[in-house]
Amino acid sequence: MQPEFNRPEFLEGNSAEEIHERMMNNLPDDIDDMPGGFPYDMTMPAALEKDEIINFHIVRALMIAFPEYAWDEWLDLHGRQVHLTRHEAEPAFGYVKITAAEGTEILSGTVFCTAATETGPSIEYATTEDAVVGSERSVLIPVSAVEAGTGSNVAANTVVLMMVPDKNVTEINNPEPIRGGTERETDDDFYDRIAAEYDNSMTYLGNDTDYKRWAKQAGAGDAIVIPVWNGPGTVKLVLVDGNGKPANAKLVQDVYNYIVSPNDRSARLLPTGTAELTCAAATTVAVNYVITGLSYDETTGVEQIKADFTEAVRAVYAQAKTEGVLRYNDVRPLISAIAGVEDFETFTMNGKMQNITLKSEEYPDTGTLNFS
Known part of the structure; x- marks a missing residue:
């Protein structure tokens, strides 16, 4: 996630009023500087223009210079520096x-x-x-x-x-769900991939981080790496899409083709020492959440709280997948952090107030939300 931009100290003290006050102080002593006077009125437009240049244009110029603070097409340009492109919306x-x-x-x-x-x-x-x-x-x-x-x-x-x-x-x-439809990659998600590319310096060593990065570059939302799953030289990638749902057949094949490049060995990312790569959709474990005694102010409602919780818990799922356990005490605080929520009495996951253990190929998925 992109960090918050903090204005540099050298930009402070440059509001239109502060700029204009300095301009008036620099007038010769024998020139009228009272409000409503000719010099006062003629110099105020210049102060306003300088205010806009400093506090809007220069600030924006500083922000787009760094991927941490850039957005939209400016962040796309940073992605090109490390050979990454933003994922567009995908159809199911x-x-x-x-x-x-x-x-x-x-x-x-x-x-x-x-x-x-x-x-x-x-x-x-x-x-x-x-x-x-x-x-x-x-x-x-x-x-x-x-x-x-x-x-x-x-x-x-x-x-x-x-x-x-x-x-x-x-x-x-349609006997099975039709899935895999995703929205255009957000600035936060695209920045995370750019940062990971810088951190790993495109080593192509074939470690766990490389496999996860390659899977995401091919369009996966996340991946579980299982080494030596079928003997020496074998790697299995368990995939979810950008919505945290099991990858569909097309996405599974896209990830495999991106890493293995079966038709063009010059574009192959899979290390030569790896004899076999297997890509498969994740098995999801539905987690049903129940909250009682929920109270909130007039700025939100139950449906909005559900939507905010669903989005926030996805970050916890990523950590749970890595650790093999969805921790109750990692999820419960998310409710209190939602804007407008004042208090609640009980919170359960699958009817209990305890952790949920995940197997190596399992990924948590939000089931029903019963908030009252």
Whole structure:
């Protein structure tokens, strides 16, 4: 996360009023410096302009000079210095099962969608390859969301419509969740990758930190590194996406291709001494949270507290994954730190006030939130 910018001391004392006061003090003694006088009124615009240059433009110039404080396109330029680019929003990826008459052709680009609801419009998914329904009268087709972002992630059994109906198609369904849709990488997350690149100086040694960095560069949200998992020279990466959810098949393959580069050995990152790299989606452990006696002020509400908690607990998950345990005393203080929360009585994780142990390939995932 980017640190807070602290104004240098040499910029202090440069408000328009302070600048103008110095200007008036530097006038010859025989020149009128009273408010409303000609010299006073004619010099104030210059003081205002200098104020803007110092307190806005110079401050911004200092900030964009360092990746710790830069933002948007300026931070992107810092990323280019270490050969990194920001991850753009990604569409969700999954599979749709089509039941239809034998011989029915489903062309690449055919759009299927969810039903519109009171809370949002229909979400569209386009097939990524051609398919023909065989004698089994059904076919499983890969699809990608038409619009990228977290809004393209949907649960199983929700993609049930065809944008342009085909009389030969009798049933549409996605048997598994369609996931992997992420928003554009934030400045904080991109800075973390830039800082990690500087810290590791692009060593390409193949240590745990390198594997995690490579996985994130390929689009993963995080990775668990399991060395020698299948004998000497083998490494396994257990992956989650940018939302902290298990990586979908496309992301798993993208990470593998980025590190191994099977079609171009000159771009290979995998150390020669490593005979085998395996990439797999993480197994998640759902953590259900219950809070009773929650009190808060008028600046927030239960839904906003839930959203703030969900975001804050992700940082704790990253630490828990490394240590193999989600600690109760690491999560509980997050509630009190949320803006607007005044107090609460009890807090439980999966019905208990104790730590949750995680296996080597398990990653904690937020389940239900019951705050009252």
